[in-house]
Amino acid sequence: MLKAERQQVILNEVRIHNRVLFTDIADLLSVSVDTIRRDITELSVAKKLKKVHGGAISLGFNNYQVENQEIYALENKSRIARKAITLIKSGQVILISGGTTNMEIARMIPPNLKITCFTPSLPVAVQLMSKSEVDVILVGGKLSKDSQIAIGGCAINMLNDIKVDICxxxxNSIDVKNGVTDFDWDIVQIKKAMINASKKIVAPSISEKLNSTQRFKICDLDKIDVLITELEPEDDKLKAFREVNLKLL
Amino acid sequence: MLKAERQQVILNEVRIHNRVLFTDIADLLSVSVDTIRRDITELSVAKKLKKVHGGAISLGFNNYQVENQEIYALENKSRIARKAITLIKSGQVILISGGTTNMEIARMIPPNLKITCFTPSLPVAVQLMSKSEVDVILVGGKLSKDSQIAIGGCAINMLNDIKVDICxxxxNSIDVKNGVTDFDWDIVQIKKAMINASKKIVAPSISEKLNSTQRFKICDLDKIDVLITELEPEDDKLKAFREVNLKLL
DNA sequence: TTTATTATCGCAATATATTGCAAAAAACAG
DNA sequence: CTGTTTTTTGCAATATATTGCGATAATAAA
Structure with a gap:
């Protein structure tokens, strides 16, 4: 068995069970514990999981990036995700769209938080499947190859039938004057439907996306209840948003 | 043997088994390990696969496979998948449920086959996303944590609205007397709806699942148009199925 | 504390990678 | 067709990587 294979198996186990024991994996793959230990040390150095005494545990966030640029952005996104999660109360029904920031939110949902989660995003659904306390409800429809989100009438119909606590x-772009905008027509339609389906709209966005505008409009700023960025709410860059009485986090 | 041929073989092996060993391929093609190493280095540079110490693995990150036992079953399943794919014609609309055999079918759909594919299965959908010529339409609904399939009324409603060419x-279990059966009530409902939504029903099943029965009935054998196993259609083990005029592949 | 489990280190056996080179095969120009 | 050039292939020598094991240290648990 190839080393790379073993490491994939390990990562997969971690993904599913949130933790692994050296002894279990060694047994499973019929290699020595030392080998697994070395594998996990490597994976740990590569920041794919966290090595602990006796085994390894899931990082809670990570994996798909290589470049420094992206790792840096990830830090911001997971900071946003941490804030976002504080808004979720046990027992609530939430709706979550796609994108890497939302992936982070999905990933960081604590394992004991009992919620129902609607999503049209394939990667988010996959992520949420590992949370045993989260009921995942997939919003069906034609999948966009780019965004990996269900789009089109079917998805919108399904969204029209629900009313969730938080979305x-x-x-993609948010601006004081032009509101929330996007460049993909199909996704704009889905997001409009999502807004209609929710009592409270939370907009998680890294600060780079502030003050930019795309071709199609999703909604005005007054539809947004909370804007979450990686910055402190008092930050100068958020001045314009504070002035229109947008709640910041 | 031409270099290009060899590389084709290598890619194919990787696609089927998710990994190859230099030594295996060298043996298989009767060339030196160095040659294979050089081939794989080229393919790796061309980003067709990932070269690792001792061999190469598939680029896809949805690789699940653990024990030798399971790899062996995988061989049977990919044999089934190969047969199954011959039934699909370009331009058709198909419906595919979950399970590892169906995952194999999804994985082995040739990259140039232009079809529309409905599925309530999360892993199958993920798999299909990498096929640029396949339109993927997700059947939405509550996701079952076990089977990673959308279940419940929403999914069934959506299935009621479509009529596809092949399903x-x-x-899980198929038997001459009791027909197709399963042990999960919710999945039974989905599968019934899938049968209703299709002109032609194809049942891919490894031979181990033949002649077994579970708690809940999905349909009688006469609903099934084609049964695919890893065996030759003339195999003795399939005698009972031949006698009821089930088409075998 | 004591005890059991897990970590770390060094080492040896084996497997794999790399390099340079020469023979064979293919491509090509005259 | 012939001789030359380029590419491909196999091989050998050497370097590097991987793995399992034993001895000992560190850590967690009772």
């Missing part, structure tokens, strides 16, 4: 709306 | 129905 985490992935943001 | 690949994941099989």
């Amino acid at each position: 985490f709306l992935g943001i | 690949f129905l994941g099989i």
